[in-house]
Amino acid sequence: MQGVQQFFNNLFTFCQFVMVYYTTILGFCALISIIVLGFILILRSTAFSKYVFGKAALWALMIPCLFCGKLHLYFESKIGVRLFYWWYDICASYQVISLIYISVGIVLAGYYIHRRSGLLKKIREFEECKYISSKYDIRQFPAEISSFCVGCIRPVIVIPKRIEKDQAEVIAKHEETHIILGHLWIQLLWEVIMVLLWPNILLQFSEKYLKRDLEDVCDAVTIQRGGIDSIHYGKVLFENARRLTDRNEIPEIESGFFFLRNDSYKALRRRIEKITTFRSYNHRQLVLNTVLLLSALIIMIAGIKSVSYARYSTMDYSSVFSTDRMDIVAIDNNSVIVTSYDDEYIYIDCKELKSQCPDIVNEINDIYFATGGYYKIPGMGGGCDIGILSPETVKASNGIIKTPKYNGIDTWNRIIMWL
Numbered sequence: 001m002q003g004v005q006q007f008f009n010n011l012f013t014f015c016q017f018v019m020v021y022y023t024t025i026l027g028f029c030a031l032i033s034i035i036v037l038g039f040i041l042i043l044r045s046t047a048f049s050k051y052v053f054g055k056a057a058l059w060a061l062m063i064p065c066l067f068c069g070k071l072h073l074y075f076e077s078k079i080g081v082r083l084f085y086w087w088y089d090i091c092a093s094y095q096v097i098s099l100i101y102i103s104v105g106i107v108l109a110g111y112y113i114h115r116r117s118g119l120l121k122k123i124r125e126f127e128e129c130k131y132i133s134s135k136y137d138i139r140q141f142p143a144e145i146s147s148f149c150v151g152c153i154r155p156v157i158v159i160p161k162r163i164e165k166d167q168a169e170v171i172a173k174h175e176e177t178h179i180i181l182g183h184l185w186i187q188l189l190w191e192v193i194m195v196l197l198w199p200n201i202l203l204q205f206s207e208k209y210l211k212r213d214l215e216d217v218c219d220a221v222t223i224q225r226g227g228i229d230s231i232h233y234g235k236v237l238f239e240n241a242r243r244l245t246d247r248n249e250i251p252e253i254e255s256g257f258f259f260l261r262n263d264s265y266k267a268l269r270r271r272i273e274k275i276t277t278f279r280s281y282n283h284r285q286l287v288l289n290t291v292l293l294l295s296a297l298i299i300m301i302a303g304i305k306s307v308s309y310a311r312y313s314t315m316d317y318s319s320v321f322s323t324d325r326m327d328i329v330a331i332d333n334n335s336v337i338v339t340s341y342d343d344e345y346i347y348i349d350c351k352e353l354k355s356q357c358p359d360i361v362n363e364i365n366d367i368y369f370a371t372g373g374y375y376k377i378p379g380m381g382g383g384c385d386i387g388i389l390s391p392e393t394v395k396a397s398n399g400i401i402k403t404p405k406y407n408g409i410d411t412w413n414r415i416i417m418w419l
Contacts, residue, residue, distance in 0.1 A: 010410075010412050011412075013412070014412045014415070014416065016095065016098075017380070017382070017416060018416070018419065019095070019098040019099060019101075019102050020091055020092070020095055020098045020380070021376055021377075021380055021416075021419075022098075022102070023091050023097065023098035023101040023102060024069075024087070024088055024091045024092075024098075024377070024380070025069025025070055025377070026069060026101070026105075026196055026197065027087045027091065027101070027199065028068060028069045028070075028071070028074060028084060028087060028088075029065050029066055029067075029068050029069045029196070029197055030197040030198075030199045030200045031083075031084055031087065031200075032065050032068040033062065033065040033193075033197050033200050033203070034200050034202060036061050036062060036064075036065050037062065037200065037202050037203065037206055038202070039061070040058045040059060040061055040062070040206075041206065041209065043058055044058055044209065044213065052213075052216045052217055052220050052274065053217060053220075053281070053286060053289070055213050055216070056213040056214055056216070056217045057289075057293050058213075059186075059210050059213065060293060060297055062190075062193060063189075063297055063301075064297065064300045064301055064304055065193075065197070066193065066196065066197075067301050067304045067305060067308070068304055068308075069308075070308040070309040070376075070377055071304070071307060071308050072307050072308065072309065073307070074088065074377075075088075075377070075378045088379070092379065101199075104198055105195050105196065105198055108194065108195045108198055109195045112191045112195065116150070119150055120150065120151055120156065123139055123150065123156050123158055124139075124156075126139035126140055126141055126142075126158065127139065127140045127142070127161070128140070129159060129168075131165060131168075132159075132165075132168055132169060132172050134157065134172055134176060136149075136155050136156070136157055136175075136176060136179060137154070137155070137156045137157065138156075138157045138158075138159065138172060139156060139157070139158050139159075140158075140159060140160070140161040141158050141159070141160050141161060142161050143160065143161075144160050144162070144243060145158070145160050146240065147159040147160065147171045147172075147174075147175060147240075148175065149175040149176075149178050149179055149184065150184065151184065152184045152185050152188055155179045155184060157172060157175040157176070157179075159171055159172065159175075167236050167239065167240070170222075170226075170228060170232070170233060170236045171236065171240075173222050173225070173226045173228070174218060174219070174222045177218045177221050177222040177225060178214075178218050181214075181217065181218065181221065183214050183218065186210075186214065187211075190203075190207060190210060194207075212267060212271075215271065216271065216274060219233070219271070219274065219275050219278075220274075220278060220281065223275070223278055224280055224281065224283075230275055230276055230277075230278040231276060233275055234272045234275040234276045237268075237271070237272060237275065238272060241268060309375075309376070309377050309378075311376075311417070311418070311419075312374040312375065312376055312381070312416075312417040313374060313375055314372065314373070314374055315372060315373045315374060315375055315381065315384070316333075317331060317332055317333045318331075318332040318335070318337065318338035318369060318370060318371040318372075319331050319332065319369075319370045319371075319384075320332070320337060320353065320357065320360075320367065320368070320369055321367070321368040321369075321370060322360075322363060322367060323363075323365040323366060323367070323368065324363050324364055324365050329357050329359075329360065330353070330356050330357050336349065336352045337349055337352050337353050337356065337369075338369055338371050338387075339400060341371055341372070341385060341387075341405055342405075343405075344404065344405060345387075345402040345403065345404060345405055346369055346371060346385065346387035346402065346403050346404075346405045347400050347401070347402050348369060348387065348389065348400065348401055348402070348403065349399075349400050350393075350394050350397040350398060350399065350400070350401060351397075351398045351399065353394060354394065354395075354398075360391065360394060361391060361394065361395040362391070363391040363394075364391065365391075366388050366389065366390055366391075367388070367389050367390070367391060367394065368386060368387070368388055369386070369387040369388070369389070369403070370384035370385070370386055370408075371384060371385050371387070372384055372385045372408075373385070373408060374413075374417055376416070376419075382408065382413055382416070383408045383409045383410075383413040383416075383417070384408045385405050385406065385407055385408050386405070386406040386408055387403040387404065387405055387406070388403060388404075388406075389401075389403050
C-alpha cells in the first residue's frame, strides 16, 4: 500500500513539473509570436502587398516561434529579463496558471478534433459526384454552398449539387490545387499553433488573413496549372458569390478551404481584381524559391536552437540545505565545501562549511548536501545526489568527511530529462 501511495506521489510531482515547465516555455513562445505576427501583418499590407507568393510565404515565420521557448535571452540579458522574465515568475509562483494553460489547450485541441471528425463524417454521407474526373473524392452538397476541401490524409472535395458542369470543373480544379499545394496541412499546422500558443489571441484574428493569402496563391496556380482563362475564372467566382448571396443558404460548415468564403465585399473585390489581372509566373523559379524558403526555415530553427538551453544541462555546483530554516544556506560553485563525490560517497570539508556558514553548528536537524543533477531551464530541474550530516558531526570535525550518497536520478527524472 505504501508503494502505491509513493507511486502516485511521484506521479503527481512529475505531472506538476511537466505542466509548469511546458506552460513556461510555451508562454515564452506565445509572447514571441505576438511580435512576429505583428511583423507579418505589417509586411503583408505594405512591402509584400503586391506579391501573391511572397505574402503567403511570410506566414512561415510563425513556425520558428514554436522553438523559441528556451532562449538564453530570457534569463541572461537585461532586455530579455525585463520583457519576458515576469512570465517565468508567474508560472513558478502560481502553479494554478499552469493548470489553466494546459487545460485550455486540451479543450481547444478537443474542439478542433471534434469539428474535423464531425465534418468528415457528415461529408461521407453526401452523394458522390460522378461527372467530374478527379483523383480525389468529390461529393455533392444538396443545397447552395461555397465549394471546399477538407481532410489531410484522405482529402474530400465538396461542391454544390445545383451547379453547371463547366463551373464545377473550374471549382474542382481550384480545390485540387489546395490539396496539391499542401494548404490543408498548413491549416492543420495553424490549428496546432493556435492550441499551443492560445494566449496570443491575434492568432484567431489572423487566421482569415492567412486563408485569404493562400486563396490568392491557389487562384494563381489553378489558372496557370489548368490553363484557365483568368476572366472566365473570375466570372465563375463572381457567379458563385452572387448565387450564394441571393439564396442566403450558406450552412455553417467549417474547417476547410472554401472556393468562396463568406468574406467582406472589399476582400472579394480585391481577389477578383488579382484574378483578372493575372500574369503567368515562372514555375521553376517558384519551386526554387520554395526550396530556399524551407532552407531558410531550417537555418532559422537551427540558429534558435544554438542560442537556447539544451534538452537538459548538468549542474556544476552544490548546495547546502538547512531543514531548520527550510532554505538553502550556501551555494558551492567552486567545490570548496563539497570537494568531490563518487558512486557511493559525497566528501565534505567541514572547516570550509563552518567558515562560510558559522551558524551551521547551531542547527538541530540534519543538514542536506545536494550535488550534481540537471536543469531544463534555469530554476527548473532536479535529480540531485543527496548527502546527509548531523550538526554534531559537522561541529566535531574540521577536516574532510564522507557521507553516503543517495542517487537522485530515478525513472521519473529520466523521463523529464528526455522531454
